Amino acid sequence: MFKKIYVPVDNSDHSDASVNFAVEFAKKFGSQLVGSHVYAAKMHDVRFKQMEYTLPEEYQDEAELEKQRRIHDTLITMGLQLISDSYLEVMKEKCAENEIPFEAKMPEGKHFIKLAEDIQTSDYDLVIMGALGMGAVKDSLLGGVVERVVRRIQTDTLVVRNTEGTLDQPGHILVGIDGSPESFAGLKTAIRIGAAFDRQVEAIGVYDPYLHYVVFNSVVNVLTERASKTFRFKEQEQLHEEVIDTGLAKIYQSHLEIARTIAKEDHSYDLKITLLDGKAFEKILQYTRRTQPWMLVLGRIGVHSETDMDIGSNTENLLRLAPCNVLLSSARYVPKIDVKAEETVVWTQEAMDRMAKAPPQIQGIARTAVHRFAIERGHSVITESVIEQAMEAFMPGRSAERMTKVAKQIATQTVMDSNAVKTFICGDCGYAARDQQPVKCPVCGVDGEHFQMVDKDSLQTIADQEGGVSEEQTFDGLRLQWSDQAKKALRNVPRGYMRRNVKARIEKSARTQKIDTITNDFAMRIVNESMDQASAVREDAPELKAVAQSRESSDASQEESIESTFEWTPDARERLELVPAGFMRNITLSRVEQRAREANLKTISLEFAAQVIEEGRSLDNEVLGTYYQQDQNKNL
Numbered sequence: 001m002f003k004k005i006y007v008p009v010d011n012s013d014h015s016d017a018s019v020n021f022a023v024e025f026a027k028k029f030g031s032q033l034v035g036s037h038v039y040a041a042k043m044h045d046v047r048f049k050q051m052e053y054t055l056p057e058e059y060q061d062e063a064e065l066e067k068q069r070r071i072h073d074t075l076i077t078m079g080l081q082l083i084s085d086s087y088l089e090v091m092k093e094k095c096a097e098n099e100i101p102f103e104a105k106m107p108e109g110k111h112f113i114k115l116a117e118d119i120q121t122s123d124y125d126l127v128i129m130g131a132l133g134m135g136a137v138k139d140s141l142l143g144g145v146v147e148r149v150v151r152r153i154q155t156d157t158l159v160v161r162n163t164e165g166t167l168d169q170p171g172h173i174l175v176g177i178d179g180s181p182e183s184f185a186g187l188k189t190a191i192r193i194g195a196a197f198d199r200q201v202e203a204i205g206v207y208d209p210y211l212h213y214v215v216f217n218s219v220v221n222v223l224t225e226r227a228s229k230t231f232r233f234k235e236q237e238q239l240h241e242e243v244i245d246t247g248l249a250k251i252y253q254s255h256l257e258i259a260r261t262i263a264k265e266d267h268s269y270d271l272k273i274t275l276l277d278g279k280a281f282e283k284i285l286q287y288t289r290r291t292q293p294w295m296l297v298l299g300r301i302g303v304h305s306e307t308d309m310d311i312g313s314n315t316e317n318l319l320r321l322a323p324c325n326v327l328l329s330s331a332r333y334v335p336k337i338d339v340k341a342e343e344t345v346v347w348t349q350e351a352m353d354r355m356a357k358a359p360p361q362i363q364g365i366a367r368t369a370v371h372r373f374a375i376e377r378g379h380s381v382i383t384e385s386v387i388e389q390a391m392e393a394f395m396p397g398r399s400a401e402r403m404t405k406v407a408k409q410i411a412t413q414t415v416m417d418s419n420a421v422k423t424f425i426c427g428d429c430g431y432a433a434r435d436q437q438p439v440k441c442p443v444c445g446v447d448g449e450h451f452q453m454v455d456k457d458s459l460q461t462i463a464d465q466e467g468g469v470s471e472e473q474t475f476d477g478l479r480l481q482w483s484d485q486a487k488k489a490l491r492n493v494p495r496g497y498m499r500r501n502v503k504a505r506i507e508k509s510a511r512t513q514k515i516d517t518i519t520n521d522f523a524m525r526i527v528n529e530s531m532d533q534a535s536a537v538r539e540d541a542p543e544l545k546a547v548a549q550s551r552e553s554s555d556a557s558q559e560e561s562i563e564s565t566f567e568w569t570p571d572a573r574e575r576l577e578l579v580p581a582g583f584m585r586n587i588t589l590s591r592v593e594q595r596a597r598e599a600n601l602k603t604i605s606l607e608f609a610a611q612v613i614e615e616g617r618s619l620d621n622e623v624l625g626t627y628y629q630q631d632q633n634k635n636l
Contacts, residue, residue, distance in 0.1 A: 001192055002029045006124040006155075008036050008115050008145075009087050014130025017163040019091050021325075022128045023098055024166045028196040031125075032101040035091040036118060038111045112148035119153045127153065131161040131326075142320045150300075150319070150328060151310040156189065158295075158327045159319060171294035171324065172200040176284055176314075177273075179255040179368060182299025186329030187259050190297040191267045193327075199294055202272040203259045204287060206280040207252040213508040214501055249277070251369050258335050258372075278529075281317040288322050295325045303364070337375055338368065345374055347382045354384050424451040469517060474507050485520035489527050502527060566593055571606040575613065588613060 007022045009015045022033050088104040095102035107114040119127055133143045142159075150157055162169055175190045177183045187203060194201040256273040263271035276283045280302075288296055298319075302312040311319075311328075319326050347355075358366050373390035374382050424437045426446065439448045469481040490506070493499045506526050510518050568576070576589060592612045596604050 001189075002026075002031045002125045004034060004122075004124050005031045005126045005128060006034045006036065006119060006122070007091065007128050008038070008149075009091060010037065010130075010133050011087050012130060012132065012134045012136065013163045014132045014136075014143075014160055016090075017166075018128045018130045018160045019094065020166050021158065021160055022091075023094050023100065024197075025126070025128070026095070026100045027098055032103070033091070033095055034103045034105060034122075034124065035088045036105040036107070036115065037087045038107050038109060038114045112145045112152075115145070115149050116152040119149070119155055124155055127155050127157040129157065129159055131159050147319075154300075154330045156328065156330055158325060160325050161323065162325055167197070169294050171292050172202055173295045173297060174284075174288065174291070174293040175201060175203045175259075175297040176280075176299070176318075177203045177205045177255050177259045178280070178299070178303045179252070179258075180299045180301065180303040180305070181332035181334050182301055182329050183255075183303075184259065184262060184335055185331040185333035186297040186299050186327070187262060187271075188266065188333055189327070189329055189331070190295075191263055191269050191271075193295070195267075195269075197294075200272070201263070201269065202274060202293075203256055203263075204274045204276065204284060205252045205256045206276045206278060206283045207248045208279055209248060209277055209512060210505050210508050211279075213511075214504045249275070251366075254369065254372060258337065261337075262333075262335060281314040281321075284314075284318060285321055288318075288324055293324050295327055296322050297327045297329060300328045300330045337372055345371060345380055345382055348384070350384050351382045351387055354387055424453050426451055474511075478511065479516075480507060480510055481517040482523075483517070483519050486518045486523040489520055489523040492527055566596055566601075567603045568609075569603065569605050572604050572609040575606055575609050 002025055005022050005025060007018055009019060019035070022031075025031060026033050085104075085106065088106070092102050092104060094100075105118065107118065127149075129146045129149065131142055131146060132140050133145055136143060146159060150159070173190045173194050175183070175187045177187065187201075190201050193199070253275050256275060260271045260273055263269040274287075276287065284296070296318065298315045300311055300315060301307075301309050302314060305312050315328065319328070355363060355367060355370070370382060370387055370390045374380075374386055377389075379386055426441045437448050437451050437453065440446070441448075441450065469483050470487075471479050471481055473479050486506075490499065490503055493502045506518060506523050509526060510516070510522070515522070576592070592604060592609050595612045596608070599608075601608065
C-alpha cells in the first residue's frame with residue numbers, strides 16, 4: 001500500500017514524531033523510507049552580506065572582507081550540511097534497528113520549494129510531515145512549510161499533530177465523507193490503516209440546511225422592490241425547504257451508506273456512520289474535540305471543488321484546527337455503483353432538460369441521487385418519470401412535478417399546517433414528520449422509538465410559562481411565535497451579523513421541524529451551539545485560551561524576575577511601556593539592561609533609557625536603510 005514514504009525532518013518535536021510514525025508505518029506495510037532535510041546556505045550568505053557593515057574596523061578592508069566572505073561561505077555550507085547529515089543520521093539509525101530500507105536527501109534551497117519539487121517528481125505513496133517546525137511558538141497552529149507544501153503536491157499526506165508515541169495514542173480513525181472520489185479513497189486508506197494499527201474506523205457526513213436561509217435572510221433587506229419580486233423569496237424558500245431540508249439529508253445519508261457498502265464489500269468491515277447538520281468543518285471540528293480520534297482522514301478537495309483546486313476550504317480549516325493527526329487523501333476512488341451508472345445509464349433529452357431546470361447548486365448531487373436510484377431499481381434509461389420517482393423517494397410526500405407549481409404548493413402547505421396537530425422529531429438526525437409517528441426514520445434509518453412528539457398545545461403551555469409569546473415575521477412572510485425567554489436567550493449572542501445569523505438558524509430549525517412556537521430550550525440549544533462554533537475559529541477557543549493564559553503567566557513571571565535585577569525609575573518604566581508590547585518591548589528592555597550592566601549602573605533613569613532606546617532606533621533605521629538601498633540597487 002505504502003511502498004515508499006517521504007519524511008521531511010528538522011529536529012523539532014513534530015519532526016521526531018513524524019519519523020516515529022514513518023517507522024511504524026514502514027514496519028506495518030513493508031515500506032522504504034526517504035528522509036529529507038533542506039538547508040538554506042544561500043539565505044545565510046545574503047544575511048551575512050547585509051550585516052557586513054557591523055564587523056569591526058579591521059575587517060572592513062576590501063581584501064580582508066573578501067577573505068571573510070569566502071571563509072563564511074565555506075563554513076556555512078559545510079556546517080549546514082553537517083547539521084542536515086546529523087538530523088538524518090537519527091532517522092537512519094532507527095531504520096537500521098528495524099531493518100527498514102532508508103535513503104537520505106539533503107537538497108539546498110528554499111525549504112517548501114525543494115520539498116514540493118522532490119515530491120512532485122518522485123514516486124512516493126505517502127508524505128509524513130509534522131504540523132509545526134522549529135519556528136513554532138505557543139500560538140502556532142500550522143507551520144508555514146507544511147501549509148505551502150500541501151498546496152503544491154498531489155500525494156497523500158499525513159500531517160502529524162500529536163507528538164506522543166505513535167502506538168500509545170488512544171482513539172479511532174474518523175473519515176469525512178461528502179460524496180467526492182477523494183473522500184471515498186480516503187475511506188479505503190483509513191480502513192487499511194485501521195486494520196494495520198488495530199483502530200476502529202468511523203465515517204462522518206455533514207450537510208448544511210441553514211446556509212441558503214441565512215443568505216436569503218441577509219439579502220432581503222438590500223434588494224430593490226423590483227428585484228425582490230423577481231427573486232420571489234417565498235417561492236425560493238418553499239423550493240429549498242422541499243429540496244434541501246429532507247432531500248439533502250437523504251443524499252448525504254446515501255453517501256454514508258455507499259461508504260458502508262464499500263467497507264463491507266471491499267474490506268469486510270462493519271463501518272460506523274454518523275450524519276450531522278450544519279457547517280461541515282465546524283461540525284467535524286466539534287466532533288473531533290468530543291470524540292478525540294487518533295487520526296482524521298479528509299479528501300484534499302471536496303465534492304463541490306474544481307479538480308485543479310489545491311485544497312478545499314473545509315479541509316484547510318480542519319488541517320489548521322483539528323486537535324489530531326490529519327491525513328489528506330489526494331487519490332480518487334469512484335464507487336462501483338456510480339461507475340456503473342455513468343457507463344450503463346443513458347438520459348433522454350427530456351430528462352436532461354428537466355435536470356437543467358434544477359438550481360445550479362444542487363444539480364451535481366441531484367444527478368448522483370438519480371443515478372443511484374436508477375441503478376438500484378434496474379433502470380438503464382433515465383426518463384422524466386424516473387426523475388419524478390427519485391425525487392419522490394428523496395423528498396417523501398412531494399414529487400418533482402409539484403416543485404414546478406410553487407404557488408399551489410404554498411397554498412397546500414398552509415392548509416396542511418392548519419390541520420397538523422402533532423410533529424414527531426427524530427432524536428438522531430432532526431427529521432420531522434407530521435401527524436403520525438414513523439416506524440423508521442427515512443433519513444438516518446433509526447427506529448420510530450427515537451422520535452419525540454411535539455404538539456402545539458404543549459408548546460403553547462411552555463411559552464405561557466416563559467412570559468407569554470409575541471409574533472415575528474420571517475423575511476418571506478412566515479409568522480413564528482417567540483416566547484419572552486427565548487428572545488432573552490437570543491440577546492446572549494453579540495449584536496450584528498452573528499446575532500442575525502443565529503436568529504436565522506433558529507427560525508430555519510423551527511421551520512424544518514414544523515414548529516411555530518420557539519421556546520427558551522429550543523432557542524438555547526442553537527445559541528449555545530453557535531457560540532461553541534464561533535469559539536472554534538476565534539481567539540476564545542479553549543486551546544487558545546489556555547495558550548493565552550500560559551503566555552500571560554510566563555510574561556508576568558518574566559517581568560518579575562527582570563524587575564528584581566535593576567531598579568527602574570517610574571518615568572523610565574513609563575518610557576519603556578511606550579514601546580510596542582511583545583517582541584519589540586522585550587528586546588528593548590534587554591538592550592537597555594545590557595547597557596546598564598556595561599556602565600555598572602544599578603538604577604535605570606529616564607535619561608539613560610531614552611538614550612539607549614534612541615540609539616537602538618537609529619541602528620534599526622540604519623540597517624533597514626542599508627537593506628533597502630541594496631534591494632534598490634539589485635532591482636536596478
